[in-house]
Amino acid sequence: MFTRSEEDHLKAIHSLSVTGTKASTSAISERLDTKASSVTDMLKRLAEKGLVAHEPYHGAKLTTSGRKAALVLIRRHRLWETFLVDKLGFRWDEVHEVAEQLEHVSSEKLIDRLDAHLGHPRFDPHGDPIPDKKGRMVARKLMALDTCVVGDRVRLSSVRNSTDVLLHHLTRKGIALGSAITVTAVHDFDGSMELKLGDGRSLSVSREVADQLMVQ
Amino acid sequence: MFTRSEEDHLKAIHSLSVTGTKASTSAISERLDTKASSVTDMLKRLAEKGLVAHEPYHGAKLTTSGRKAALVLIRRHRLWETFLVDKLGFRWDEVHEVAEQLEHVSSEKLIDRLDAHLGHPRFDPHGDPIPDKKGRMVARKLMALDTCVVGDRVRLSSVRNSTDVLLHHLTRKGIALGSAITVTAVHDFDGSMELKLGDGRSLSVSREVADQLMVQ
DNA sequence: TGCCATTTTTAGATTAGTCTAATTTTGTTT
DNA sequence: AAACAAAATTAGACTAATCTAAAAATGGCA
Ligand SMILES: [Mn+2]
Ligand SMILES: [Mn+2]
Ligand SMILES: [Mn+2]
Ligand SMILES: [Mn+2]
Numbered sequence: 453m454f455t456r457s458e459e460d461h462l463k464a465i466h467s468l469s470v471t472g473t474k475a476s477t478s479a480i481s482e483r484l485d486t487k488a489s490s491v492t493d494m495l496k497r498l499a500e501k502g503l504v505a506h507e508p509y510h511g512a513k514l515t516t517s518g519r520k521a522a523l524v525l526i527r528r529h530r531l532w533e534t535f536l537v538d539k540l541g542f543r544w545d546e547v548h549e550v551a552e553q554l555e556h557v558s559s560e561k562l563i564d565r566l567d568a569h570l571g572h573p574r575f576d577p578h579g580d581p582i583p584d585k586k587g588r589m590v591a592r593k594l595m596a597l598d599t600c601v602v603g604d605r606v607r608l609s610s611v612r613n614s615t616d617v618l619l620h621h622l623t624r625k626g627i628a629l630g631s632a633i634t635v636t637a638v639h640d641f642d643g644s645m646e647l648k649l650g651d652g653r654s655l656s657v658s659r660e661v662a663d664q665l666m667v668q
Numbered sequence: 669m670f671t672r673s674e675e676d677h678l679k680a681i682h683s684l685s686v687t688g689t690k691a692s693t694s695a696i697s698e699r700l701d702t703k704a705s706s707v708t709d710m711l712k713r714l715a716e717k718g719l720v721a722h723e724p725y726h727g728a729k730l731t732t733s734g735r736k737a738a739l740v741l742i743r744r745h746r747l748w749e750t751f752l753v754d755k756l757g758f759r760w761d762e763v764h765e766v767a768e769q770l771e772h773v774s775s776e777k778l779i780d781r782l783d784a785h786l787g788h789p790r791f792d793p794h795g796d797p798i799p800d801k802k803g804r805m806v807a808r809k810l811m812a813l814d815t816c817v818v819g820d821r822v823r824l825s826s827v828r829n830s831t832d833v834l835l836h837h838l839t840r841k842g843i844a845l846g847s848a849i850t851v852t853a854v855h856d857f858d859g860s861m862e863l864k865l866g867d868g869r870s871l872s873v874s875r876e877v878a879d880q881l882m883v884q
Numbered sequence: 885t886g887c888c889a890t891t892t893t894t895a896g897a898t899t900a901g902t903c904t905a906a907t908t909t910t911g912t913t914t
Numbered sequence: 915a916a917a918c919a920a921a922a923t924t925a926g927a928c929t930a931a932t933c934t935a936a937a938a939a940t941g942g943c944a
Contacts, residue, residue: 455930476891476892489894550775565758693921709923726922
């Protein structure tokens, strides 16, 4: 249906538009690790195909059919990640790059069978909801950990950016999805936080990390 | 490592070189459904990378490193086909096109884990042997059904070309891998054959079909 | 209000992969 | 041996996807 590059652009625009805002050319190019001029080219092509509305100099947002296509990609990506962890024993910090390739294999039957094989999972290994066949997924009200204050008791629900390096960092610190977290201190001068986990262990995380952790 | 097109060319050359002969430009182009001139271009590129020996006007054959790369592809393709049938419940005549895509996902860890998950299978759903991590696979002496004569009792071991349309045809006729076959008649004028299966059913197949069935 | 830094787009180039049409080579057939 | 048909290569064109460098637009601030 679409090329790999088209699909990756649709996905990038989708994840930059969560709050309904338009995705800027530079934000897309940063996410895909390409140059802004390449993104401009692609936005024109996607606009011609009716997948995005591109207002030159003011970014792009998905049309209804573009959003539909993006949700198919997100569904594929998260189902493959779940497969890799649940069936093949990958760690959650090893799956992103492989899923980034697998998501472009185009076969509706494949994805539906995979979904059933996995027991119709609702969340991927990073806590992100998996869209169903019709593109519906559960919405959850999450906040970033760095907006919490001392005394807050929360639970880690997902990770904003599932880059392998961040996930590996969390694994080394002993933080996993579902971890119960109590904020014991917030240091003003660098934004780092002291946390106590449900199992009693204490640790500290930098502002950069706290910013990535979405809690409930 | 290689592009999708490079990988598909290596695989095509490999399967056209079983008897040690060189693969002709036109045979490759027919298999990949492209034009001969496109194949010539690709042969030059593969020759420059040291993957094939291309003697202009006389075809190409794989070098040692080209053969190694081709075997990796064949391993991936057949493992994915096995996964689709064994784990996702696909029929043997539905898997080829999807595996044709999945084989290009490049992750050694993925394939090794998949291999283990499937229990290190030695044959794919079409009866073709699966190379192991080092590229070794069992060799079997097979003959095409159309070389058999009346009275021969054989067993279907694999199918020469696993195109979905041929496999679907066989399924409709009730022939499957492992079927015991007795040749009851060979018609000279069109090469078609009358067969009796192990379960007692009788049927006839055309020369075109008999030519594709590899028996033991 | 006008300057200017930042962002975005445009212009022009490159590589991979494909095609059609023309040319060359090979091997067979008169 | 010359002619011919088939196969292969070359020449030239096109699309997709990228880049660098130059030009244009935007939006904040002196
Ligand atoms: Mn991707
Ligand atoms: Mn994920
Ligand atoms: Mn393929
Ligand atoms: Mn097969």
